[in-house]
Amino acid sequence: MEKSEALTYHQSLPNYYPTPLIELPRLAKQFGVENILIKDEGQRFGLKAFKALGASFAIHKILQENPNIQTFCTATDGNHGRAVAWAAKIAGKESVILVPKDTTSKRIQAIEAEGATVIQINGTYDNACVEAEKLCQKNHWTLVQDTAWEGYEEIPAYIMAGYLTHFKELEDSIHQLPDPSIDYVFLQAGVGSWAASGIYYYLSRYGKRRPKIVLVEPLEANGVWASFQAGKRILPECSFETIMAGLNCGLPSLSAWEIIQAGANACLSISDEYAQKAMQLLYHSTGSDPSIVAGESGAAGLAGFLALMEEPAFEVLKNHLQISEESNILFFNTEADTDTDSFDTIVGR
Numbered sequence: 001m002e003k004s005e006a007l008t009y010h011q012s013l014p015n016y017y018p019t020p021l022i023e024l025p026r027l028a029k030q031f032g033v034e035n036i037l038i039k040d041e042g043q044r045f046g047l048k049a050f051k052a053l054g055a056s057f058a059i060h061k062i063l064q065e066n067p068n069i070q071t072f073c074t075a076t077d078g079n080h081g082r083a084v085a086w087a088a089k090i091a092g093k094e095s096v097i098l099v100p101k102d103t104t105s106k107r108i109q110a111i112e113a114e115g116a117t118v119i120q121i122n123g124t125y126d127n128a129c130v131e132a133e134k135l136c137q138k139n140h141w142t143l144v145q146d147t148a149w150e151g152y153e154e155i156p157a158y159i160m161a162g163y164l165t166h167f168k169e170l171e172d173s174i175h176q177l178p179d180p181s182i183d184y185v186f187l188q189a190g191v192g193s194w195a196a197s198g199i200y201y202y203l204s205r206y207g208k209r210r211p212k213i214v215l216v217e218p219l220e221a222n223g224v225w226a227s228f229q230a231g232k233r234i235l236p237e238c239s240f241e242t243i244m245a246g247l248n249c250g251l252p253s254l255s256a257w258e259i260i261q262a263g264a265n266a267c268l269s270i271s272d273e274y275a276q277k278a279m280q281l282l283y284h285s286t287g288s289d290p291s292i293v294a295g296e297s298g299a300a301g302l303a304g305f306l307a308l309m310e311e312p313a314f315e316v317l318k319n320h321l322q323i324s325e326e327s328n329i330l331f332f333n334t335e336a337d338t339d340t341d342s343f344d345t346i347v348g349r
Helices: 003-011 025-030 052-065 079-090 105-112 125-139 154-172 193-209 223-230 254-263 272-283 300-310 312-321 340-347
Strands: 021-023 035-040 071-075 094-099 117-120 184-188 212-218 266-270 328-333
Touching: 003 052, 003 154, 025 035, 035 154, 052 071, 052 079, 052 154, 071 079, 071 125, 079 094, 079 105, 094 105, 094 125, 105 117, 105 340, 154 193, 154 254, 184 193, 184 300, 193 212, 193 254, 212 223, 212 300, 223 254, 223 266, 266 300, 266 312, 272 300, 272 340, 300 312, 300 328
Parallel strands: 035 328, 071 094, 094 117, 184 212, 184 328, 212 266
Antiparallel strands: 021 035
């Protein structure tokens, strides 16, 4: 992965600035740990999500190789598609974005606002990926998908390299020392590309001294968890009905799965109620903790922590991870209120 090149590229873009790292001492005290920190991606490039890091770098690399490409296409649950549309627009190109049947109108409108043509299919995210690949072959468009499969691995690798930017942004704070000042990192897992990028960063940066990495995904879209149980990549048997739309994926990405297997310490799948509780805790903060606007998928890392600390079914895993009053824990708010109607209902805004 080209981590330094990605950061340099992103720094050249308009409206680039490192997203903030926020300390939440009141929340840490509430759950009996030393410190809780959240890197807040809610204002990344004005798109309310981190996905622009991967999409923009991938399109940059693709156009370096072939500047004559006119149309980019992808399948999405929302944020990745908006990011592809935005990156195509700033490159002066067109975009076609496919979304699953349960995509909300707010998410579709946000993608269209970036100049994209949106096609809603009668199927899941995985179905949309298949359809996007077919349309690209038929219309000679360029697929910019954030999941890899056999024969389609280069562009997902560019996307994963782009994601490394926001881990690198922490080099002047919590990642500046030879040993990390963070003990646990909770990472959301959809198709796994972003989580794998984080694992790659920590393995490359710290090796055996890295923090323990815990992956979190919805109970009803738990492809990574199911794949761990099976010992290989599989499509999980679940409903694919979850409020965590950005994580509502099935079969894990091929290249991501290989990295995740090598570096994840734990993986848990959680019910939607924990995502709702995490959103509410962050928004209705207390004490000196600032209010944070975190969407359903954005709050999923913290939601996994809440489930781990409160759910009796996770007691064995909690003891195995040895989270204690001396633990320093890092989360990433990967999206803000990307669906304002849903967010307002959940937090009572």
